[in-house]
Amino acid sequence: MGKSCLTAQFVQGVWIERYDPTIEDSYRKQIDVDGRQVILEILDTAGTEQFTAMRELYMKSGQGFLLVFSITSMSSLKELNELREQLVNLKDDPNVPIVLVGNKSDLEQDRQVSRADAFAVSQAWGSVPYYEASARRRANVNEVFVDVCRQIIAAQDSRAKNGDDRRRRRQDGGDDRNRRRKGRKKKTGQCVIL
Ligand SMILES: Nc1nc2c(ncn2[C@@H]2O[C@H](COP(=O)(O)OP(=O)(O)O)[C@@H](O)[C@H]2O)c(=O)[nH]1
Ligand SMILES: [Mg+2]
Numbered sequence: 001m002g003k004s005c006l007t008a009q010f011v012q013g014v015w016i017e018r019y020d021p022t023i024e025d026s027y028r029k030q031i032d033v034d035g036r037q038v039i040l041e042i043l044d045t046a047g048t049e050q051f052t053a054m055r056e057l058y059m060k061s062g063q064g065f066l067l068v069f070s071i072t073s074m075s076s077l078k079e080l081n082e083l084r085e086q087l088v089n090l091k092d093d094p095n096v097p098i099v100l101v102g103n104k105s106d107l108e109q110d111r112q113v114s115r116a117d118a119f120a121v122s123q124a125w126g127s128v129p130y131y132e133a134s135a136r137r138r139a140n141v142n143e144v145f146v147d148v149c150r151q152i153i154a155a156q157d158s159r160a161k162n163g164d165d166r167r168r169r170r171q172d173g174g175d176d177r178n179r180r181r182k183g184r185k186k187k188t189g190q191c192v193i194l
Pocket of ligand 2: 003004005019020021022023044045046
């Protein structure tokens with residue numbers, strides 16, 4: 001689908017033609033999102049379907065998700081439906097931050113999924129953003145990561161607002177953990193590529 005190639009383009013700015021499909025790795029990158037410096041932790045998953053427990057684990061710990069298919073393969077889009085369903089169920093949140101990415105936009109001549117087909121899926125998922133990207137041409141690579149990061153920040157902000165009272169009570173009690181957290185300069189977001 002291009003998960004690893006997209007990640008390599010985003011993190012290192014390089015095009016890697018062949019990437020070991022079994023390698024699952026995580027990366028950190030600092031980015032600017034609307035003037036805020038954010039550290040994004042990125043997990044490039046390897047789609048090892050048999051390890052569902054692993055999948056559950058990273059779905060639980062991740063805060064935002066890039067769901068990547070190839071515009072040259074209809075089945076790669078169909079497979080994402082199941083992943084998204086599992087994700088929404090696990091998170092118990094239909095508005096979990098998601099970006100739908102149609103990769104390999106440079107292969108227009110081999111296109112199997114029309115923009116309209118993919119857009120319809122993104123709408124059915126609760127109007128998540130849909131981008132067409134190319135890891136090879138470095139098209140829309142930054143954009144998809146910034147979009148999911150923006151959604152993560154918005155979700156954190158709204159949670160912080162809702163949790164304000166609770167936090168204030170804890171701070172009055174001089175909670176150590178909270179002081180440490182307050183002292184942290186930069187926000188961190190966890191982004192998982194599925
Ligand atoms: N033409 C083209 N090929 C790509 C693109 N992204 C990935 N590929 C190719 O698709 C294959 C799978 O890519 P990879 O990133 O390893 O997929 P992953 O299994 O989802 O991590 C590799 O052969 C890549 O060279 C792209 O944007 N355009
Ligand atoms: Mg890979």
